[in-house]
Amino acid sequence: MILGYIRVSTDKQDNQKQKHLILEYAHSNSLKINDFIEVEISSRKSEKLRKITELKDRLQKDDTLIVAELSRLGRNMMDVMNLIQELSDKGIKLIFIRQPELSTFNSAHNKLLLAIYSYFAESEREFISMRTKQGLAAAKASGKKLGRKPGQKVKSKYDPYLEKIKEMLLKDVSITSIHKIIEFGTYVGLRSYILNNSELNKILTQNKDKTVSLLAINYLDN
The missing domain is CATH 3.40.50.1390 (Resolvase, N-terminal catalytic domain)
Incomplete structure (x- = not known):
């Protein structure tokens, strides 16, 4: 193998x-x-x-x-x-x-x-970590606010697949199947991206609500 x-x-x-x-x-x-x-x-x-x-x-x-x-x-x-x-x-x-x-x-x-x-390789990682911490400390000491601004969107590696993911979610395709179709990233990363995107999360929630409603109707019919 x-x-x-x-x-x-x-x-x-x-x-x-x-x-x-x-x-x-x-x-x-x-x-x-x-x-x-x-x-x-x-x-x-x-x-x-x-x-x-x-x-x-x-x-x-x-x-x-x-x-x-x-x-x-x-x-x-x-x-x-x-x-x-x-x-x-x-x-x-x-x-x-x-x-x-x-x-x-x-x-x-x-x-x-x-x-x-x-x-x-180990020394380089330690150097980068130390340099990053020093840079953050210097920025903080100069009064610069750290972190992203309120409402600022953070780019994701899944952004190029946004429309395709949205289209499949609207068709009630599962996250597992979407991950297999786009063949990109990890399932955990894709799931996190969908849950943290308000538009995609809304579609996902609506699909779940629809499924629950259908189950309830079937139960009452029986």
Whole structure:
């Protein structure tokens, strides 16, 4: 089995870019992806929530795991190295598309490279976090109001699909089916987008009310 793993931390990142990268790599190397594990969650969360536990349970000896880059597997250097060691010991082939030199984990040279990459990835995240906090503190000290203005709309990666989602909701298509049709994002992300969009949420609520009314009529008729 060939499994693709995709993880994004926030709505600002696009899991479709990772998916496209993996599919493009598979096509170029005459590989067939059997399935994807996709999750929209911070790397700070547990292995279970990041679906790493599911990933380890599903992969067996001689299977292949394809990931866009090393950082998708975790945030902490030791966690990433331990996971890769565990999968390698299990006989699973690992492919990091953006770091092909790390795809073989059976030599001292590659293990050293992996440690260096992991260290820099972890350090970069800490630097970005520190810089962001310093920037926010400086802005607050200068009297600048933080956060979005009242009534200001926040753009979502689902906005390009707004009309299509609206059309399907009006036809009483379930969120699960809509997610399968548009083949974008995650079910949780799509559901959150619909619930937080007043127009889409209204249509969804009306559909639920209509369903309840029909059930009540059928009950009374019987």
